Amino acid sequence: MRVAMTGNEAVAYAMKQINPEVVAAYPITPQTGIMQKYAEYVANGQVDTEFLTMDSEHSAMSATIGASASGIRAMTATSSNGLAYMWEVVYIAASYRLPIVMPVVNRALSGPINIHCDHSDTMGCRDSGWIQLFSENTQEAYDNAIQALRIAEHPDVLLPAMITYDGFIISHALETLNTYEDDKVKKFIGSYNPKYPLINPDKPVTYGPLDFFDYYFEHKRQQAEGMINAKKVILEVGKAFEKEFGRSYGLFEEYRMADAELAIIVLGSTAGTAKVVVDMVREKGYKVGLIKIRSFRPFPEEELAEALKRIKVLAVMDRSLGFNGVGGPLFNDVRAALFGRNPDIKVVNYVYGLGGREITPNDIWNICNNIRDINLTGKIEKTVSYVGVRE
Amino acid sequence: MSNKTWKEIPIGGLIIEPGNSVNYKTGGWRVFKPIHDPTKCTNCLICWIYCPDSSIIVKNGKIEKFDYDHCKGCGICAKECPTKIKAITMVKEE
Ligand code: SF4
Ligand code: SF4
Numbered sequence: 001m002r003v004a005m006t007g008n009e010a011v012a013y014a015m016k017q018i019n020p021e022v023v024a025a026y027p028i029t030p031q032t033g034i035m036q037k038y039a040e041y042v043a044n045g046q047v048d049t050e051f052l053t054m055d056s057e058h059s060a061m062s063a064t065i066g067a068s069a070s071g072i073r074a075m076t077a078t079s080s081n082g083l084a085y086m087w088e089v090v091y092i093a094a095s096y097r098l099p100i101v102m103p104v105v106n107r108a109l110s111g112p113i114n115i116h117c118d119h120s121d122t123m124g125c126r127d128s129g130w131i132q133l134f135s136e137n138t139q140e141a142y143d144n145a146i147q148a149l150r151i152a153e154h155p156d157v158l159l160p161a162m163i164t165y166d167g168f169i170i171s172h173a174l175e176t177l178n179t180y181e182d183d184k185v186k187k188f189i190g191s192y193n194p195k196y197p198l199i200n201p202d203k204p205v206t207y208g209p210l211d212f213f214d215y216y217f218e219h220k221r222q223q224a225e226g227m228i229n230a231k232k233v234i235l236e237v238g239k240a241f242e243k244e245f246g247r248s249y250g251l252f253e254e255y256r257m258a259d260a261e262l263a264i265i266v267l268g269s270t271a272g273t274a275k276v277v278v279d280m281v282r283e284k285g286y287k288v289g290l291i292k293i294r295s296f297r298p299f300p301e302e303e304l305a306e307a308l309k310r311i312k313v314l315a316v317m318d319r320s321l322g323f324n325g326v327g328g329p330l331f332n333d334v335r336a337a338l339f340g341r342n343p344d345i346k347v348v349n350y351v352y353g354l355g356g357r358e359i360t361p362n363d364i365w366n367i368c369n370n371i372r373d374i375n376l377t378g379k380i381e382k383t384v385s386y387v388g389v390r391e
Numbered sequence: 392m393s394n395k396t397w398k399e400i401p402i403g404g405l406i407i408e409p410g411n412s413v414n415y416k417t418g419g420w421r422v423f424k425p426i427h428d429p430t431k432c433t434n435c436l437i438c439w440i441y442c443p444d445s446s447i448i449v450k451n452g453k454i455e456k457f458d459y460d461h462c463k464g465c466g467i468c469a470k471e472c473p474t475k476i477k478a479i480t481m482v483k484e485e
Contacts, residue, residue, distance in 0.1 A: 097403035206406035
């Protein structure tokens with residue numbers, strides 16, 4: 001059905017269709033809209049969910065973990081410092097191998113305190129063992145919420161998954177999207193059949209025992225395997241989704257890449273703006289293409305290197321800073337992916353949009369000019385540039 | 392207990408067999424070893440109640456022996472044995 005919804009409403013709607021047995025939540029802007037809408041579904045009796053209003057995000061994630069370990073579907077959602085406050089248990093959800101799906105509405109981390117979009121929150125826990133799927137718009141946020149469940153619960157994966165979308169830009173803006181019928185979504189996600197539910201008196205299990213030097217490493221190795229397997233499962237689920245609902249999803253989206261010599265890599269809603277700019281500069285004769293990463297964790301290293309093999313200059317756009325003295329987190333991962341694979345490519349980093357700072361088509365046009373100049377002169381003046389900051 | 396590979400164990404650090412902590416020999420952690428003197432012992436079983444590792448074996452209401460495979464040598468039994476009796480002494484492991 002073609003409907004108009006905000007990103008938060010669309011994700012709450014996906015959750016309603018998933019109808020998890022437990023949702024535990026604590027409010028934080030800009031996520032609050034999801035749980036506000038979901039509480040309405042609960043109050044109206046439109047879902048069967050036990051809705052737990054918790055006293056913090058740490059408790060919300062803890063309750064979600066407990067519920068999920070018991071052998072049911074459990075969800076929560078958060079943003080920014082709420083995610084930071086969950087940190088300890090975010091890792092535990094992944095190490096217990098609980099397929100929790102959590103929408104995270106990207107918002108800048110404090111301090112200084114800020115409620116607007118950047119990716120510092122989810123980037124902060126990029127290696128916590130959670131799958132991370134980024135969404136460009138409301139449609140993708142809705143579709144990712146549905147797919148994430150099936151990816152996370154796949155027996156070869158069994159890892160929690162964050163689906164992320166940009167705070168306010170997507171979470172609060174009204175957009176049209178296609179929603180699918182309840183029974184079709186239900187059929188697509190199937191039922192959750194955990195192997196070792198905590199609540200099963202016939203087969204008692206212990207979650208969270210002490211794990212020393214003799215087995216901890218083996219458990220971490222298993223976790224690594226789950227993340228490696230997730231790549232194949234994301235592709236499989238994407239194909240099944242396309243078959244059922246008509247929209248195709250992979251690890252990343254390629255836009256006008258077939259004959260491109262220059263390219264931009266981007267995450268989230270900025271991809272929408274960047275595609276418009278790519279079209280504009282194409283008319284001027286620049287051979288620019290775009291890659292929008294959907295699966296940031298697992299990171300599609302080989303696939304990206306393959307997709308970029310004809311590219312001479314690459315601009316990596318980071319909506320967060322890695323305080324490593326080098327560049328943004330996406331930049332570092334992309335460079336690592338290209339190392340030893342694409343020896344001739346030049347890669348530069350553009351950090352932009354921190355704390356909700358606007359990114360305009362003009363900014364992206366300038367980036368296209370920069371990478372064109374690098375291609376013409378062969379010289380990189382600045383490896384890392386800060387777009388839109390007052391110098 | 393032989394150590395298994397990452398492919399052979401349940402994921403997530405789960406223990407899927409109830410009561411299997413008995414397979415984990417914690418006796419090796421011990422620095423001091425409890426020694427029981429049956430001539431002093433009144434078999435009040437206070438030590439048995441307090442032992443956190445269920446390592447005091449009782450037979451027919453009497454202290455029989457220590458389970459040295461699991462006793463961690465914490466000394467709680469020696470401490471809790473009534474002052475006037477003190478039937479357990481902690482001796483340094485050789
Ligand atoms: S030393 Fe500690 S573990 Fe050993 S028997 Fe005494 S109370 Fe139990
Ligand atoms: S506490 Fe002392 S007296 Fe009582 S049973 Fe134990 S060893 Fe014997």
